[in-house]
Amino acid sequence: MPQNIKSFTSKFIADLVSGKVIGDPSVEISELSSLGDANKNSISFLSHPKYEKYLSSSAASVVLIDKEINLETDKTLILCKDAYLAYALVSELFSDNISYEIKDYPNTPNSSGIYIHQTASIGSNVTIGPNTFIGANCKIDDNTIIHPNTTILQDVEIGKSCNIFSNTVLGSDGFGFASNGKNYEKIYQLGKLLIGNNVEIGASCCIDRGALENTIIHDGVKLDNLIHIAHNVVIGENSAIAASCAIAGSTKIGNNFRMGGLSGVLGHLSICNDVTVGANTLITKDINQSGEYIGIMPAQEKKKWAKSSIFIKKREE
Amino acid sequence: MPQNIKSFTSKFIADLVSGKVIGDPSVEISELSSLGDANKNSISFLSHPKYEKYLSSSAASVVLIDKEINLETDKTLILCKDAYLAYALVSELFSDNISYEIKDYPNTPNSSGIYIHQTASIGSNVTIGPNTFIGANCKIDDNTIIHPNTTILQDVEIGKSCNIFSNTVLGSDGFGFASNGKNYEKIYQLGKLLIGNNVEIGASCCIDRGALENTIIHDGVKLDNLIHIAHNVVIGENSAIAASCAIAGSTKIGNNFRMGGLSGVLGHLSICNDVTVGANTLITKDINQSGEYIGIMPAQEKKKWAKSSIFIKKREE
Amino acid sequence: MPQNIKSFTSKFIADLVSGKVIGDPSVEISELSSLGDANKNSISFLSHPKYEKYLSSSAASVVLIDKEINLETDKTLILCKDAYLAYALVSELFSDNISYEIKDYPNTPNSSGIYIHQTASIGSNVTIGPNTFIGANCKIDDNTIIHPNTTILQDVEIGKSCNIFSNTVLGSDGFGFASNGKNYEKIYQLGKLLIGNNVEIGASCCIDRGALENTIIHDGVKLDNLIHIAHNVVIGENSAIAASCAIAGSTKIGNNFRMGGLSGVLGHLSICNDVTVGANTLITKDINQSGEYIGIMPAQEKKKWAKSSIFIKKREE
Incomplete structure (x- = not known):
């Protein structure tokens, strides 16, 4: 449904999340994706250093990123205090408005239930x-x-x-x-x-x-x-x-x-x-x-668990 | 909705629960409350000695009480064989009658679903x-x-x-x-x-x-x-x-x-x-x-649990 | 509802489950039952040797049976590679066809919800x-x-x-x-x-x-x-x-x-x-x-469990 595409500049997003653009403030994105699934229309986010390795191979044009993560890239970055929180704020932009109006359900008899x-x-x-x-x-x-x-x-x-x-x-x-x-x-x-x-x-x-x-x-x-x-x-x-x-x-x-x-x-x-x-x-x-x-009983391979279990039950002796 | 107030005498309640009134048999109550939330229109109940301390400060006029609990009070008491069971019987008096008649749902199309x-x-x-x-x-x-x-x-x-x-x-x-x-x-x-x-x-x-x-x-x-x-x-x-x-x-x-x-x-x-x-x-x-x-794995502070967990898993050795 | 009785020969069933009839291929069955609940119109199944003892007393006329189970009986048997799987295939024959057509619900207003x-x-x-x-x-x-x-x-x-x-x-x-x-x-x-x-x-x-x-x-x-x-x-x-x-x-x-x-x-x-x-x-x-x-904490009588539980919690010492 191309008529529904929502498009935002990196500057607009940076303002929304109180972040700072490093790169092109006018680049437009129209999708929110994980780094792995991103395409050139995507904004993505990087909130943990262990995912840094996915940045270079990602096709995302814009990435929300924690201020403390330092890296070289030709992508437009938006430095945020908390990139995961920024992702939450951006997610709302791409959410469909829920409507349960009965007129949206034409196969349905005229009743709301x-x-x-x-x-x-x-x-x-x-x-x-x-x-x-x-x-x-x-x-x-x-x-x-x-x-x-x-x-x-x-x-x-x-x-x-x-x-x-x-x-x-x-x-x-x-x-x-x-x-x-x-x-x-x-x-x-x-x-x-x-x-x-x-x-x-x-x-x-x-x-x-x-x-x-x-x-x-x-x-x-x-x-x-x-x-x-x-x-x-x-x-x-x-x-x-x-x-x-x-x-x-x-x-x-x-x-x-x-x-x-x-x-x-x-x-x-x-x-x-x-x-x-x-x-x-x-x-x-x-x-x-x-x-x-915490009170988790640790899971083990069956044979080992059986031994632990017998041991626990023998405690009364 | 004052027209819906239900009111009962302590004598009526005592007969319902096969109990005995100590105090005023004609005192009327119109609410069932815990001792703490009671007001002067309330009947409440005391089924465990550990709650005796709440009796004196409670505003309840009538209290259902186990026969074995002995205490001095100016409230009207109803001595019961089992005050908790008596509370169950009294609770029904204050329950609304459930109705799912469609006429009660005026905003609804004429269908029951x-x-x-x-x-x-x-x-x-x-x-x-x-x-x-x-x-x-x-x-x-x-x-x-x-x-x-x-x-x-x-x-x-x-x-x-x-x-x-x-x-x-x-x-x-x-x-x-x-x-x-x-x-x-x-x-x-x-x-x-x-x-x-x-x-x-x-x-x-x-x-x-x-x-x-x-x-x-x-x-x-x-x-x-x-x-x-x-x-x-x-x-x-x-x-x-x-x-x-x-x-x-x-x-x-x-x-x-x-x-x-x-x-x-x-x-x-x-x-x-x-x-x-x-x-x-x-x-x-x-x-x-x-x-x-019982087979509950005891909950502990995380650090202690980690030790217990490692110990349990080491049993195979 | 006698008009709905479904009846099948042992030959028909054997073909369905790729089994072999030992006994009468023309005997008709119209019910699927456990060995214990069976009557003379029933087909039943025996998929584990521990249930063999129920075979002789069962009233079932036909029994689906694993090839490796050897026993003497005057019932008609259908030897199968996997009697439990055969039971699954036969169960479909006796299943009612589900219908949620609104005409089946005459007490209901003309709406499907x-x-x-x-x-x-x-x-x-x-x-x-x-x-x-x-x-x-x-x-x-x-x-x-x-x-x-x-x-x-x-x-x-x-x-x-x-x-x-x-x-x-x-x-x-x-x-x-x-x-x-x-x-x-x-x-x-x-x-x-x-x-x-x-x-x-x-x-x-x-x-x-x-x-x-x-x-x-x-x-x-x-x-x-x-x-x-x-x-x-x-x-x-x-x-x-x-x-x-x-x-x-x-x-x-x-x-x-x-x-x-x-x-x-x-x-x-x-x-x-x-x-x-x-x-x-x-x-x-x-x-x-x-x-x-597996990670099940073993269930025990309350007294024994209490000892095991204390033992587990003491591990930090």
Whole structure:
């Protein structure tokens, strides 16, 4: 679709990323590519010295580069304080504007599949994909995007400029049951789910609303796909959690928490600010000291693992 | 919405939970709150001695309390055999009645997004949320609730008074393939998925139907979110499984099984009644003895973990 | 539904599976059953000597059997090179043809809930379930089945004869953010998701499209339910991944990869062909040697585990 080509000068890009052009400020680029895939219309980026070797063979005309990387090249460079951050800023220029307007789907019957409860309120410039459900007492603030097939069940409040990916479920019942000695009585869930501003939630996540108090996801939190957040959990500002993690009920997590994939935190714990947790790790106790925590069982060739495994199990002797 | 306020006397509550009022039987409450969040209209509960310290400062007028907790207070107490169970019973009083009637969604085109196959049968008083799919040969018995965006593919039978949360998939194909030496031939899945009465299934769960025999979820089972149950699995009565667990194919699990989050059971195993499994634990062998089983690799500060990890790997020497 | 009974002679089946009839070539069967559940109308299969004991008591009239299993029986046997593979081939005979034609759903308003963007292209004989979303620049090739409530967001190309189960999300944004020192800038995702031919993807999986390059799932890959595949990942031909696994960003995996459930591979790794990974195992380094790798922390009774756990943690001393 040639009519859609976006083209920018290196000077324009340098201004956008607060960088400095070394070379030709008028060279135009119309693609963002990795060094390896670049062509003469491309801008690329080099944010780690170990990729320097790819620079000379790359066809990119313009390269975003960290100030501390020194090298000879005939390409136009844009020196940046942080080339990876500059890449993020440039990526937005090449992003398609998402539209879920029904007129874009001509093969479709005249229906949106969107259900918005009469008690829900939707801010301005909110994008809602087809087949999305928004239930009772929900509020969605300005500029938030809800991708298709998402379910926002009830008592969920979402802030400004959030991005909620498809098939995610927000505001489902927490897992609350009391044994009566024979089987389980359901504990009806009466709390809300409150989500701050600039939160991104990946696809197929589940975040339960609170039991009595509220589940709270603070501003700037980023969640990858297939993440479970149980009732009454609080996640602090600017935390980032990778895919397939689970946070159990009533755990309170501080700001800038980071967790690798397939990891979890048990319930009713307190995690201080600035904690990083490795992948496939379970946190079983409060953490009061910021730092990095890991509990990965090392993978080995089967025969070696079998020996390690027997050794671990023999410890009781 | 003041017209919706529900108000109950302490005497009414005591009768509901088979408890005994100590104090004023006519005091009225209209909210259920934790001790910390309570106000003078609140009933709260105290089910563990370690929370006794919050009682005096709580504004709650009425508190459900275990018989064995002795304390001085000017609040009205309701002595119960099990205050946590009493809280569960009271929670239902304050729960909104779920309705997915299309008239509640005025912004929506006149369509439910609900697809029910002509061979499916739906009992009385069944609630079905918008954008739900119910395929061939499915049966849903009385008083069951299916939340929005749920997919019930085919050959699924669901009992009475179940609660199936959003974006869950029931009756999908099991993961069955036979190698022909070059690639995989699909094993077409011909069995059913049978779900008993009073089963609760969380959001974004996947339960496959059987390959030849049936997958069976017995009465009273409670599943949290994002749980995978493979083909031919049987889960015994009143089992409770936390979020993000996976049970592999053909495993048979007894009654009252309990499992923490992010855990799994390998396939073709047999687990006896009354087994509890910790979080982030993999069961790799039959269990014939009821009890508690754990396989968590302990999380440590990164530096310490690195040492433990090297030590574990060196065991082969 | 007696009018739907399918009936086949043992001769017909033997020809289908390239086997040899020992007994009556004209005996008719109309059901495929396990040995234990079989009746006189059943064909069953025996692919492992340990199940031989079930043969004599089985009511099956015809049994698919590995050539190397020698036994006396009055049943009609079909000798096969691989009885399990033969079972796979026979299973297709008894599979219902899936139809999501709206006329099969008489209780439903006249709408499909299917949204296909005007820039998407759909091949011939493609089956699309209700409430499915297919966004901008997507291509779906011939004979592929998309089950209900699936979301194919944008820039996704799916090959021939694929099977995509319900509530799966394809082409969502990868988890890409760059810190600006205070919070996160989004890295807009500009790549595609390319899926080959004969790929099966289970329910509630999430596969992100690439950041700059593409995410690629090669021919013949089989994914179970609830699997996360991050941006820029490449999965080689005929790989099979069990439920609840996660592959982190930019990892390149060779052909014939196999991985048990609840396992993961960290990002930016390279895994050679013919690697098998156990369940609940995290791969943290490149693998250059084909073989089997395991990192399961053994499960034990709670008391024994506690001792092992303390022992592991004491290693730093």
